[in-house]
Amino acid sequence: MRLGVVVPCFRQERFLPRTLAALERALADASWQGVLVVSGGTTESIPVGAPWRVLCPPAGAAPTPGGARMLGCAAVEGELVLFVDADTEVDAAWVARALARAAEPSRVAGWGGRLEERVTDGVRDWAGVPDLNRTGDAERDIELLTTPVLYRRDALLGVGGYDSRLAAEEDFELGLRLIAAGWTLRVLPGPAARHWNGPRPSVAELRRRWAHGLVFGPGQALRLYLGRRGFARLLWRQRLMLATLAFWTWGAAAGVAAALGAGTFALSAWSLALLAVLAGLAVRKRSLRLAAHALLAWTVNGLGVVIGFLRGPVRPAAGNA
Numbered sequence: 001m002r003l004g005v006v007v008p009c010f011r012q013e014r015f016l017p018r019t020l021a022a023l024e025r026a027l028a029d030a031s032w033q034g035v036l037v038v039s040g041g042t043t044e045s046i047p048v049g050a051p052w053r054v055l056c057p058p059a060g061a062a063p064t065p066g067g068a069r070m071l072g073c074a075a076v077e078g079e080l081v082l083f084v085d086a087d088t089e090v091d092a093a094w095v096a097r098a099l100a101r102a103a104e105p106s107r108v109a110g111w112g113g114r115l116e117e118r119v120t121d122g123v124r125d126w127a128g129v130p131d132l133n134r135t136g137d138a139e140r141d142i143e144l145l146t147t148p149v150l151y152r153r154d155a156l157l158g159v160g161g162y163d164s165r166l167a168a169e170e171d172f173e174l175g176l177r178l179i180a181a182g183w184t185l186r187v188l189p190g191p192a193a194r195h196w197n198g199p200r201p202s203v204a205e206l207r208r209r210w211a212h213g214l215v216f217g218p219g220q221a222l223r224l225y226l227g228r229r230g231f232a233r234l235l236w237r238q239r240l241m242l243a244t245l246a247f248w249t250w251g252a253a254a255g256v257a258a259a260l261g262a263g264t265f266a267l268s269a270w271s272l273a274l275l276a277v278l279a280g281l282a283v284r285k286r287s288l289r290l291a292a293h294a295l296l297a298w299t300v301n302g303l304g305v306v307i308g309f310l311r312g313p314v315r316p317a318a319g320n321a
Contacts (some may be wrong), residue, residue: 001026001078001079001080001102001103002031002032002077002078002080002098003030003031003032003033003079003080003081003082003099004032004033004034004035004071004072004073004076004077004078004080004081004082004083004153005023005027005032005034005035005076005081005082005083006034006035006037006069006073006075006076006081006083006084007019007020007023007034007035007036007037007072007083007084007085007086008036008037008039008065008068008069008072008083008085009036009037009038009039009086009106010039010068010085010086010096010212011039012085012086012087013038013086013089015035015086015087015089015129015196016086018089018196019084019085019086019087019088019089019090020052022089022090022091022092022193023084025092026090026091026092026095026096027051027095030080030099032051032082033051033076033077033078034051034052034053034076035052035053035054035055035072035075035076036052036053036054036055036072036073036086037055037056037057037063037068037069037071038054038055038056039056039057039062039063039068044302053075054103055072055075056069057071060290063164064164064165064166064167064170064314065162065166065167065168065170066161066162066163066164066165066166066170066174067162067164068277069083069161069170070161070162070164073153073157073161073188075188078153079152079153079154080099080102080150080151080152080153081150081151081153081156081321082095082098082148082149082150082151083147083148083149083150083151084147084148084193085147085148085195087196087197088115088147088148088193088194088195088196089118089190089193089194089196089197090145090148090192090193091093091113091190091191091193091194093190094113094147094148094188094190094191094192094193095150096215097111097188097189098111098113098150098188099150099188101186101188102150102152107182107183107184108152108183108184108185108186109151109152109155109156109178109183109184109185110145110149110150110151110152110155110156110178110185110186111145111149111150111185111186111187111188111192111270112135112142112146112148112149112150112185112187112188112192113135113137113148113187113188113189113191113193114130114131114133114135114136114137114187114190114191114192115131115132115133115135115191115192115193115194115195116128116129116130116131116132116192116193116194116195117129117130117132117193117194117195117197118195118196118197119196119197119198119200120196120197120198121198121199122198122250125196128197128203130218132195133146135187136187137189137190137216138187138189139186139187139188139189140186140187141184141185141186141187142185142186142187143172143175143176143179143185143233144171144172144175144185145185145187146171147171147193148192148193149171155178155181155183156174158181159174159177159180159181159183160177161174163224163313164222165224165313165314165315166217166221166313166314167212167213167214167216167217167218167220167308167314168213168214168215168217168222169217169218169220169221169234170217172221172234172237173221173224173225173230173234176230176233176234180229180230180309183205190257192210201290201293201294201297202293203293203296206296206297206300209300209301209304210300210304213314214304214306215300215301215303215304215305215307215308216304216305216308216311217308218234218237218238218241218301218304218305218308219304219305219306219307219308219309219310219311220309220311220312220313220314221234221237221307221308222234222238222305222309223308223309223312223313224313236303238301238302240298241298241299241301241302241304241305242296242302244295244299244302245271245299245302245303247274247277248299250266250270251267251270251271251274253266254266254267254269254270255267256306277295278291278292278295279291281294281295
């Protein structure tokens with residue numbers, strides 16, 4: 001079966017040499033062609049050669065993550081499409097297993113696997129979370145596949161592909177449509193890839209996600225699914241973020257009531273609850289700093305959900321349909 005490989009580059013070009021080298025090793029015996037979709041960066045530092053080519057959307061038409069993947073999908077041939085982010089180093093054994101499974105007739109639309117985190121500060125690197133998306137190593141059906149992921153092209157296009165109107169949450173939303181259409185998604189055993197990133201959690205990472213609009217994607221998806229099947233699943237995924245906003249709303253209301261002379265009981269109760277939350281998180285994470293950061297992250301992402309819902313999905317730019 002013919003294979004197309006799509007690598008979207010969203011300002012992660014510093015990891016790209018590792019990503020491309022791993023793909024070329026894993027696919028040394030396969031028939032394939034690849035495309036890099038470069039957005040918001042320059043192509044001058046990107047090592048390009050056969051079987052790769054570069055798509056660079058014009059200025060002002062930078063695609064969303066889903067839009068970039070679909071641009072790449074349209075530019076490669078093959079019954080199978082492998083999507084790999086530019087900061088992800090695929091495991092050759094997983095690629096071989098996924099291709100072997102895809103050659104068998106089934107109602108499985110896509111295959112994924114466990115993602116291992118590697119962290120680098122530019123000087124040294126170290127192992128991070130061994131199972132970044134908590135998929136486990138047991139082969140099983142799942143409702144969400146993130147990259148690297150191998151899809152059957154007919155299944156992907158049969159449900160419309162990734163939604164280019166979403167700034168994030170495109171993987172889960174695609175899974176909703178595939179499963180509704182009678183397809184399944186499968187996790188294969190073993191590591192699928194190593195995901196490279198800078199030290200986190202960090203405030204810089206929260207700023208990056210806000211600046212690039214990633215925090216708005218879940219709210220955009222909720223707006224799309226309002227009144228439709230799947231809304232409850234999308235809402236449940238945001239439960240911590242929305243509960244955090246409700247908690248801060250309670251605190252603000254209690255503060256206003258105390259300032260207006262309605263007593264301090266509600267404010268005292270909220271303050272004790274805040275201390276209890278921080279203490280519980282600090283015990284779980286073994287760090288007060290990480291506990292405070294978790295609360296900050298839930299707050300920022302919760303605001304993103306609300307803003308994304310109010311604004312609605314983005315309008316795809318030209319070439320990002």
